[in-house]
Amino acid sequence: MAYKHFILVCGGTGCESSKADDIYKELISQAEAQGVKDDVQVVKTGCFGFCEKGPIVKVLPAESFYVEVKPSDAKEIIAEQIVKGREVTRLLYKDDKQKDRIKVEDIQFYQKQFRIVLRNCGIINPENIDEYIARDGYAALEKVLSSMKPNDVIAELKKSGLRGRGGAGFPTWRKWEFSRGPQADQKYVVCNADEGDPGAYMDRSTVEGDPHSVIEAMAICGYTIGASKGFVYIRAEYPLAIERLKIAIAQAKDYGLLGDNILGTGFSFDLEIRLGAGAFVCGEETALLKSIEGSRGMPIPRPPFPAIKGLWGKPTVINNVETWANIPVIITKGGDWFAKIGTETSKGTKVFALTGKVNNSGLVEVPMGTTLREIIYDIGGGIRGGKKFKGAQTGGPSGGIITEEFLDLPIDYESLTGLGSMMGSGGLIVMDEDDCVVDVSKFYMEFCVDESCGKCAPCRIGTNQMHSILERITKGTGTMEDLDKLEKIGHAMKRAALCGLGQTAPNPTLSTIRRFRDEYLEHIVDKKCRAGKCKDLVVFSIDKDKCIGCGLCARKCPVNCITGDKTQKYTINAEACIKCGECFKVCKFGAVLKN
Amino acid sequence: MPAARIEFSKGLQDFIQEWKDKPGNLIMILHRVQQEFSYIPREAAERLAEELSMPLAKIYGVITFYHLFKTTKPGKHRIAVCMGTACYLKGGQTLLEECEDILGIKGHEVTDDGLFSIDAVRCVGCCGLAPVLMVGNDVYGKLTKEQVPEIIAKYRG
Numbered sequence: 131m132a133y134k135h136f137i138l139v140c141g142g143t144g145c146e147s148s149k150a151d152d153i154y155k156e157l158i159s160q161a162e163a164q165g166v167k168d169d170v171q172v173v174k175t176g177c178f179g180f181c182e183k184g185p186i187v188k189v190l191p192a193e194s195f196y197v198e199v200k201p202s203d204a205k206e207i208i209a210e211q212i213v214k215g216r217e218v219t220r221l222l223y224k225d226d227k228q229k230d231r232i233k234v235e236d237i238q239f240y241q242k243q244f245r246i247v248l249r250n251c252g253i254i255n256p257e258n259i260d261e262y263i264a265r266d267g268y269a270a271l272e273k274v275l276s277s278m279k280p281n282d283v284i285a286e287l288k289k290s291g292l293r294g295r296g297g298a299g300f301p302t303w304r305k306w307e308f309s310r311g312p313q314a315d316q317k318y319v320v321c322n323a324d325e326g327d328p329g330a331y332m333d334r335s336t337v338e339g340d341p342h343s344v345i346e347a348m349a350i351c352g353y354t355i356g357a358s359k360g361f362v363y364i365r366a367e368y369p370l371a372i373e374r375l376k377i378a379i380a381q382a383k384d385y386g387l388l389g390d391n392i393l394g395t396g397f398s399f400d401l402e403i404r405l406g407a408g409a410f411v412c413g414e415e416t417a418l419l420k421s422i423e424g425s426r427g428m429p430i431p432r433p434p435f436p437a438i439k440g441l442w443g444k445p446t447v448i449n450n451v452e453t454w455a456n457i458p459v460i461i462t463k464g465g466d467w468f469a470k471i472g473t474e475t476s477k478g479t480k481v482f483a484l485t486g487k488v489n490n491s492g493l494v495e496v497p498m499g500t501t502l503r504e505i506i507y508d509i510g511g512g513i514r515g516g517k518k519f520k521g522a523q524t525g526g527p528s529g530g531i532i533t534e535e536f537l538d539l540p541i542d543y544e545s546l547t548g549l550g551s552m553m554g555s556g557g558l559i560v561m562d563e564d565d566c567v568v569d570v571s572k573f574y575m576e577f578c579v580d581e582s583c584g585k586c587a588p589c590r591i592g593t594n595q596m597h598s599i600l601e602r603i604t605k606g607t608g609t610m611e612d613l614d615k616l617e618k619i620g621h622a623m624k625r626a627a628l629c630g631l632g633q634t635a636p637n638p639t640l641s642t643i644r645r646f647r648d649e650y651l652e653h654i655v656d657k658k659c660r661a662g663k664c665k666d667l668v669v670f671s672i673d674k675d676k677c678i679g680c681g682l683c684a685r686k687c688p689v690n691c692i693t694g695d696k697t698q699k700y701t702i703n704a705e706a707c708i709k710c711g712e713c714f715k716v717c718k719f720g721a722v723l724k725n
Numbered sequence: 726m727p728a729a730r731i732e733f734s735k736g737l738q739d740f741i742q743e744w745k746d747k748p749g750n751l752i753m754i755l756h757r758v759q760q761e762f763s764y765i766p767r768e769a770a771e772r773l774a775e776e777l778s779m780p781l782a783k784i785y786g787v788i789t790f791y792h793l794f795k796t797t798k799p800g801k802h803r804i805a806v807c808m809g810t811a812c813y814l815k816g817g818q819t820l821l822e823e824c825e826d827i828l829g830i831k832g833h834e835v836t837d838d839g840l841f842s843i844d845a846v847r848c849v850g851c852c853g854l855a856p857v858l859m860v861g862n863d864v865y866g867k868l869t870k871e872q873v874p875e876i877i878a879k880y881r882g
Contacts, residue, residue: 147864181853329810407791485811
């Protein structure tokens, strides 16, 4: 039976949270009720990436791109488009500039994007292996098993120049080569899906939207290094991703693409899911392996590297989700093809979770070497509310802030490290003039205090000390000496901490001190926070010339500390003020002043 | 002293049997126990120690290391306010304070009637919807402080 129309409903976590599942069910029941169920297939896909405008519904072949759809819109979509063949104009995505319908490929958010990792997200139904296979899925595994030797696979990876997407950027082929070398009775392949960076969801979306790409790549690795067993270590906080992965593994087993004697070649590879339990440090590879072993996730010193001595002491290749998802494409299209994309040292693409104060939050995949300006302004549509750009944080709690003057720098591993930040896993958080860098540094440091495993002193004590100093500065009791101490402790931690968490925890603080020293000084010397975020440093007052005496502020004040009347104008009793900012927000005349 | 016998459902017992001999099983089993009780009661940990022939100290070592494992019973409706970076920048802290004000409890506490508990959590992965809070499995996004009372009221019934 051939369908005339296909309706794709985004089934990523973001859209599911906004009732995408209800939309999906309603579309099906409406199609049935209106007697067109044989004409249209409704499919739940992975993330379209354009989370800002979710839930997203796309109708093919008309290429109608509907945004912010509600379950109650389902009836109209079926009645108009499927029954009568007319688009539901009011739901179509419209650009700010062009008011007319625009084609999907012309939507600015998707221009400049280049999808390798997310090639199937938003296109296939991730719960149906046939759809993955129809888009060249498992062709790479078949090619490897039927016509490539382990050496050939590694040579192809080497040609591609693929580097680990988890943050540090270690060449993938070398990891595999290290593990292939030693003889061992058992070797392991591990997928790091413990995406702990707050504000990042690239890996979750990839697993939710295209789980087979990870499974296929892990099997290829198993063949290459001689491992018969793999583990996917995934955050327990990602129930939808876990569910889709379970379905995918079961389907792959049914099709003989996992398990014993894969494709009749004698090669066997089995995959198991292991859940994390909310520990950021488990994103560090040695801690992750400890966690799979069922212990406290505490890192151990390297070397020996996991590639030689990993899970239960056996050679183990561990890559993150995004790295894995690249591999099938490299095998089918060739390492040379992949190496043409990107910069001299960093090949391929990078997926970013673009969030914060941009107009278009979402998941974007761009070639390495794209500039931050292109990502934030062209794809992200610029800063929300016309505010001024302050900085962008890459690498989350391990990274640093990138300021306006570096917006045109092509992004790759080296350029970001050179700026005192890092590629990290792909969180890209945009801040505007209303964000205080000291407050954000404190936020990240608090995160590291919570997440430090406590094994090594530099991290355990260092994060705590840095946090209490930052806290003092945001409260206006910091001293100039404190600023020196922050730098001193930070540099000591970078050298002495045991693992990546402790070594990079000072980065947000050190990079903001470097780029925004004047703001730190304002907090310390002038006792001022220009963004108005640090409550202890903010004083609200009323400009008598602007106040018209309407009294709205007084009525909204939760602690009744604003008094006055029409003739006297209003005043704020600073002693009693709790600095909630309500008066500032409600005043229509700009009469309430901050600072 | 014999360990207090806490009731385990058939499903949980089967799960333990299935995983008993697999290496590195502890975290998976603890997840399953928590699914059953909504936290990990001490008696359950004691029973696991016995059934898995594992020191109780090792089990508690793991429980207390990982944020997700709870040793006290949470409220019937668990409010999780996202404190991921995107939500934090867009006002997550204000949502948290509003919840605390309305319910009269602090983060990690439970209301007297056992109905609600509040947790500040790290990134629930809906950054496009920031700021976000969850009640149980329901996600509420793009929130302002003003919408919080209404959301909480829905669960009081």
